[in-house]
Amino acid sequence: MTSTAETLEGGSKRRVRPRMVPLPLLLPALLGLAFLVVPLIALLVRTPWRTLPDQLTSPEVWDALRLSLLCATAATALSLVLGVPLAWLLARTDFPGRGLVRALVTLPLVLPPVVGGVALLLALGRNGVVGQWLDDWFGLTLPFTTAGVVVAETFVAMPFLVISVEGTLRAADPRYEEAATTLGASRFTAFRRVTLPLIAPGIAAGAVLAWARALGEFGATITFAGNFPGRTQTMPLSVYLALQSDPAAAIALSLVLLAVSITVLAALRDRWMATP
């Protein structure tokens, strides 16, 4: 890729000197940066480093972390299975009311998670619109179970994946798929052998986003799946509860989540979000 500076200079390698940053931009920019970074620094400053090993080796913390990682991963897998085809449908087919469907899919993105939890409870609860049939026919109840946590997390995380994959699909050239179908591949084969490898980075980025969102999910989980240590008490729930009784433990737990988030971000940067 040639930059505009190069074309203007007729290809000569003259370095463009960076101009001074104007003060009216610099000040609010620094304020904004401080606003975002100071709380995280405060978390590190106030961490009870001396008692941290004891805090982190308590079985409750590991229970919550294990459950969090397990449920977030399961929710991401479920989002992939349901979300990628949905994204393909939105990007590659034209059906009446597609705009409305797209809006409905993105709704959980802007919906307050607690509202999502209430909606899930009324839909899939034991007495819910769909839930009562699940209960009658399969003896399946979702609230207060680990499966319920996965459902709640999927509900909030899947839209991230769908939107991310749909964007990638729109950016990808559909002619590859068309070429494959003219060469005799079925539409599904073309999707599997051509489109999927093409949009794999987009899917991966969307999956990581969804996973991170699922890991931090609080409102829908506590509303729909309740709070039971080892079964539905994920990390954010235990942070919230620990803050009431044992702030030091809450800080330690928050630190673990912060470390996980930073790791995710670092992984994302190296793989797909590196700016050239």
Added chain:
Amino acid sequence: MTRYARRSRRTAVQATGAGVAVLLLLSACSSSSDSETSTASDSSGSPKLSGTVTVFAAASLQESFTELGKQFEKEHPGTKVTFSFGGSDTLAANITGGAPADVFAAASPKTMAIVTDAKDTADTPVTFVRNQLEIATLPGNPDKISSLKDLGKSGLKVVLCDKTVPCGAAADKALTAAGLKVTPVSYEQDVKGALTKVELKEADAALVYRTDVKAAGDKVEGVDFPEAADAINDYPIALLKDAPNPDAAKAFMELVRSAEGQEVLTEAGFLKP
């Protein structure tokens, strides 16, 4: 001074001004002392109250305190009572964290102690009501729950409050006194959360207060049990040290402890202190 420098100086000033304005706005939002409290004595000699009283109260007090708040506003025109209802431990943590409030009414001495230990109360907390546990079951009691022991039935979805919350601590006490071990499906944040799960028929039973069962009307059914007497909760109330409106706050606390206030509370199912 070049024109460019002058202009950039001016924009810098503008930007700084904008930043200051934003900060001012933020600080205006964060301080809740929205009205001056004037205690100008009127002709009758009693101080005239005005402004907002902010009351942090346990979730179980929601119905009765809301009613008392309306009464208070009627008796003292120009005042406004705002409530924050929630789990007593959450409220206590908010107060010690610097939340601006005038009055704290907790559902147990233990949660009140969090605030008194942090030296955030202006006076010694006083017990103003007591509350007793009851089992809330689905309407018509389809699971035939008649005692605390029945909560241990297999296949029964029971909801308890988290042990950090007074109703959870009381439930724990009652169950221990009865020598029972009940494994719930969820430990809820506050008593209303536990009750709601039964109201929505997502759980079969919950250990909540008598007052909550009463407030829920016919959506749940209450079952009394003898062990409840071993775990009666005292509700303390206290004026907070940094109360923005202490005069009106004191008046509200007087109303709560007055005969008419107690009437509202016993009506809701509370026991006299």
